[in-house]
Amino acid sequence: MNATPGQAPVKSVMPTWVRGPQDFIGGVALMAIALFALWASSDLQGMRGFSFGAGTAPRMFGFLLLGAAVTLVGVLSEGAHLAKYHWRGPLFVSLAILSFALRSGRWE
DSSP: OOOOSSSSSOOOSSSSOOOOOHHHHHHHHHHHHHHHHHTTTTTOOOTTTOOOOHHHHHHHHHHHTTTTHHHHHHHSSSOOOOOOOOHHHHHHHHHHHHHHHHHTTOOO
């Protein structure tokens, strides 16, 4: 976390053992998505023999997301800091979509 010429040092809210905050947060997000996929597909039928059940693909993708590997990379190696996220663009696009849906009468 060295200061580059013309910039202030980067302050991080992450613990000191996290060396790559962006990879760490990305890995945690991938693990959350994988856990949601596994939970959402828990009542669907899985694979039986060679038949591909409705719950097979979500479970397979949940296990293949490899969020733990990305999180481990964020802990073990130096990486990028968290980028600043700007909410203005997605907020206005979402409001425009909602206002169009309300005005056109498709959402009642």
